[in-house]
Amino acid sequence: MADKIFIKGxxxxxxxxxxxxxxxxxxxxxxxxxxxxxxxxxxxxDAGGEFVQAESEVAAANMLLGAGATGVRAxxxxxxxxxxxxxxxxxxxxxxxxxxxxxxxxxxxPGLGDIGPAQGDYYQSTRGGGHGDYRLLVYAPATAQEAYDxxxxxxxxxxxxxxxxxxxxxxxxxxxKEPIEPWTPELPGETEGNDWRLDGAKDREKRLIKSLFLDxxxxxxxxxxxxxxxxxxxxxxxxxxxxxxxxxxxVCAYGSIGRIAKSAVRKMRQAxxxxxxxxxxxxxxxxxAPLLELAKQGKRFLTIEHNLGQMVDDVRLSMRTVADSDFFxxxxxxxxxxxxxxxxxxxxxxxx
Amino acid sequence: MSELQEKLVxxxxxxxxxxxxxxxxxxxxxxxxxxxGELLDEMKLREESILIxxxxxxxxxxxxxxxxxxxxxxxxxxxxxxxxxxARPDKFVLTYQGDGDLASIGMAxxxxxxxxxxxxxxxxxxxxxxxxxxxxxxxxxxxxxRTTTCPGGxxxxxxxxxxxxxEIISQLGGVAxxxxxxxxxxxxxxxxxxxxxxxxECQVQDRGFxxxxxxxxxxxxxKMPPVKANERIREEMIPYFPLGVYKDVTEEGxxx
Numbered sequence: 188m189a190d191k192i193f194i195k196g197x198x199x200x201x202x203x204x205x206x207x208x209x210x211x212x213x214x215x216x217x218x219x220x221x222x223x224x225x226x227x228x229x230x231x232x233d234a235g236g237e238f239v240q241a242e243s244e245v246a247a248a249n250m251l252l253g254a255g256a257t258g259v260r261a262x263x264x265x266x267x268x269x270x271x272x273x274x275x276x277x278x279x280x281x282x283x284x285x286x287x288x289x290x291x292x293x294x295x296x297p298g299l300g301d302i303g304p305a306q307g308d309y310y311q312s313t314r315g316g317g318h319g320d321y322r323l324l325v326y327a328p329a330t331a332q333e334a335y336d337x338x339x340x341x342x343x344x345x346x347x348x349x350x351x352x353x354x355x356x357x358x359x360x361x362x363x364k365e366p367i368e369p370w371t372p373e374l375p376g377e378t379e380g381n382d383w384r385l386d387g388a389k390d391r392e393k394r395l396i397k398s399l400f401l402d403x404x405x406x407x408x409x410x411x412x413x414x415x416x417x418x419x420x421x422x423x424x425x426x427x428x429x430x431x432x433x434x435x436x437x438v439c440a441y442g443s444i445g446r447i448a449k450s451a452v453r454k455m456r457q458a459x460x461x462x463x464x465x466x467x468x469x470x471x472x473x474x475x476a477p478l479l480e481l482a483k484q485g486k487r488f489l490t491i492e493h494n495l496g497q498m499v500d501d502v503r504l505s506m507r508t509v510a511d512s513d514f515f516x517x518x519x520x521x522x523x524x525x526x527x528x529x530x531x532x533x534x535x536x537x538x539x
Numbered sequence: 540m541s542e543l544q545e546k547l548v549x550x551x552x553x554x555x556x557x558x559x560x561x562x563x564x565x566x567x568x569x570x571x572x573x574x575x576g577e578l579l580d581e582m583k584l585r586e587e588s589i590l591i592x593x594x595x596x597x598x599x600x601x602x603x604x605x606x607x608x609x610x611x612x613x614x615x616x617x618x619x620x621x622x623x624x625x626a627r628p629d630k631f632v633l634t635y636q637g638d639g640d641l642a643s644i645g646m647a648x649x650x651x652x653x654x655x656x657x658x659x660x661x662x663x664x665x666x667x668x669x670x671x672x673x674x675x676x677x678x679x680x681x682x683x684x685r686t687t688t689c690p691g692g693x694x695x696x697x698x699x700x701x702x703x704x705x706e707i708i709s710q711l712g713g714v715a716x717x718x719x720x721x722x723x724x725x726x727x728x729x730x731x732x733x734x735x736x737x738x739x740e741c742q743v744q745d746r747g748f749x750x751x752x753x754x755x756x757x758x759x760x761x762k763m764p765p766v767k768a769n770e771r772i773r774e775e776m777i778p779y780f781p782l783g784v785y786k787d788v789t790e791e792g793x794x795x
Contacts, residue, residue, distance in 0.1 A: 253622025
């Protein structure tokens with residue numbers, strides 16, 4: 188068993204990226220993700236990679252586009268207002284099949300908001316975020332260990348689908364320290380992407396990576412290919428089901444709020460209440476099928492989010508023909524405790 | 540009587556694809572493309588090159604040069620080029636940008652890539668208008684010049700003076716070569732090629748950022764015939780945008 192290290196979630200993301208063979212990191216300061224570029228500025232250079240503190244989030248995301256086009260594993264990280272600025276390049280990357288990993292340590296919004304945790308970027312993350320019809324594969328870790336593990340996986344998925352993959356955390360995940368067990372995956376090696384990456388037209392035809400399709404039918408064809416890709420991603424859904432089997436009420440929550448809700452569920456179980464937790468780990472694709480299965484068993488649902496109601500739309504869509512979900516919001520700007528969730532959970536459990 | 544001798548005196552560079560361009564008659568993009576293609580051939584860079592296309596008329600450059608290419612969002616080519624070069628420092632990286640792309644929406648990206656001394660080359664085509672979108676006012680539009688968004692002529696008080704990019708870029712620490720040439724005449728085209736060669740060499744020799752501004756004609760949006768457009772470059776553009784080398788570290792005998 189590997190030695191445990193005691194680190195922040197932000198550092199877990201950075202270390203996960205390095206373990207996954209990330210060779211380029213492009214950052215820009217914004218709270219609460221600064222630990223990632225700060226850690227990377229030395230660690231990725233020590234690992235033989237490149238660090239650039241870009242002039243803006245816009246530039247950082249476009250540097251990522253460039254590095255990704257060469258088939259090199261690369262990452263950028265930011266927090267909500269900065270991720271809004273990255274949307275231009277994210278749309279271009281999705282439109283031109285460029286793999287990359289984008290980290291968003293969600294803070295309160297809208298606008299400058301605050302620097303505390305929030306989940307207000309769920310829509311932006313799961314609906315593409317920029318212009319056009321596209322999707323990112325979105326992972327929502329709830330612990331530092333998961334942040335490490337899912338960041339490694341994010342790189343594999345980005346290259347498997349040639350698509351940007353997002354790690355969506357929040358200020359709780361990023362700033363909280365906890366023990367993790369680092370591990371090293373088997374890496375794909377130098378040949379990754381060698382059938383499409385840009386490395387000079389030597390002994391082969393030139394390659395072109397672009398998102399402009401002006402010929403008649405060409406853009407429709409590209410959109411069709413992208414949709415097929417998103418369809419294939421449905422096979423990647425991940426979720427945690429905790430005490431759901433005999434539960435009368437299922438709490439749906441993701442990320443840090445999922446973890447806090449789990450504490451509430453555990454405590455209420457001890458008091459004899461038949462409650463469980465369903466925690467989506469992939470937010471896109473959303474784990475709709477397993478949720479529908481639970482709905483068909485006649486269970487009630489309560490969605491808790493650190494926003495004014497975003498994921499609850501996906502929960503309702505998943506089970507739209509058989510059940511509905513109550514919703515309890517934690518307002519961005521407030522920090523919830525497990526105890527605060529007990530009353531709304533009891534209320535939904537009793538069907539009030 | 541001697542036999543008729545055939546001697547090939549002019550040919551298409553290997554790096555330039557044999558196909559008609561979409562450019563208007565009298566447009567200088569074709570000349571600029573050819574200069575780039577000739578240098579890629581002469582410096583044996585074709586197989587090592589990655590082109591960063593930008594937004595504007597030249598977005599289709601990747602259809603005309605026989606090299607790997609990626610398309611950047613509007614103005615972001617220097618950032619995309621930074622990402623490509625950092626990921627593959629062994630490759631030759633080139634951006635090709637117009638004045639709207641580089642000097643307006645992409646001002647932050649060009650300034651910082653130059654200041655960092657990214658080992659990339661930037662070919663900056665300045666024709667004083669947004670060409671592809673139909674001839675709107677650009678940051679380089681001359682005072683008094685009429686465009687579709689300054690129909691009464693660019694006004695100094697409201698729209699400011701045209702931006703002199705080569706002068707600005709040459710002040711930044713990471714720049715190894717910065718020069719402004721013109722494509723209006725054979726003599727000036729030769730100088731343009733010399734500057735481009737210098738900029739390319741600065742990247743190959745790991746000296747720093749290379750920047751070449753090319754004053755170019757856009758007869759369609761200037762609403763004048765090609766010959767008149769060439770005259771306009773000489774009479775109106777060159778006096779405001781003086782030609783010459785603004786920085787050359789190879790002359791100073793050291794890396795930046």
